[in-house]
Amino acid sequence: MKITLTIILTVLTFQCSIGQVAIIQDPDGWTNVRKEPNGQSKIIHKIYENEVFWYDDETTDHQKDWISIYIPKNDYCLGKSEPPYLAGFIHKSRLLPLEKLDPCKGKAFSFKYVLSEFNPTNRIIDKQDGKWITQIDGRPVWGTDGNLPKIQVDDIVVEIDGQLLIINKVFYADLYECNHAFSVYKNGEIYFVHQWNSDGAGAYEIVWVLEKNRLRQRLVGSVI
Template structure:
């Protein structure tokens, strides 16, 4: 296995073995994130409705009342390498796994990547040990395991309740090997698009969250 893949795998193993994506369910509209797994621990953050994050939980852990969560440092997963996050705990009664939501089957939300073959176009490439692609133009290369990508995104078309949403280039310049196969959920006024992308080895998750007001969050990573 390539050295870069090994490094990434080691990094992810220290973070979480089986991270999944969730939102919260709380009538107050937010949930406290605590430093340690108990209700008396310091509150280090608040998670709000329809804000996605990673969590670690396995079936059979029902005796554990507190769930480890991994929260991105910014709303759009802008990072130079791997995703930055903070780690804390929420009570399991406040957890709403994304895949437990009812899939959206309506027509008020449309999402489409415009795809093209990869073109370097004089962008600066950073390589690990001079071999494996680490960053392109200072951004992560999501979707490969150290090779140059095969496909890239040249634009994103999004329509929410009849209104076109503009997606600026920095929001799609680090994601590669995308497809237009994904799942869509609706929770309240939010439309949540979720998918896995990869070239066969460099798998990563991406979640886009929209309301009719525009893009609210983009979560990108390979927390598996």
């Protein structure tokens, strides 16, 4: 029981802290990610400009110049792996929190979900213990805490400089309980749409990274 409680507390600690998103600020256009918090440690990855990732400010030693970060293992948070991120460290001077970016103003950019009531007809719904929903159509269920979703996403309509950007269904088929409350930031020609969604218990954070011709990244993570 003690071991189980320790594991649960560890998971909850991480889930509470990853609700912080950033990009890098580096004149080189990329930053080294190191295994340990020092400049001599092994380089395990590189982050490029306008790539979003989580960072952990709460457990970072503020007397040091390095900060813990968590990089999604693929650009769209698709697939299943444990853990779903690569953990490492970058120098604090290279960190640019998402909320520090310029807010998007004007009519050059628009983002809108097309939402409807969840329709279970002809859906393959997997349950644990015959009760708790674990997957719908073979995909994880973002936005609920094991219950049947109430709201599904039927489409996402994005327009940049008068040009429609098509978002493939694979990128929103696992998202539920979405709403239209989000923040939009801009860095150069890149747009970032950040929001929280939930049914009241199954909260998750999502960041859409978009440019005129494509969806660059989708960052999705759950919190408690």
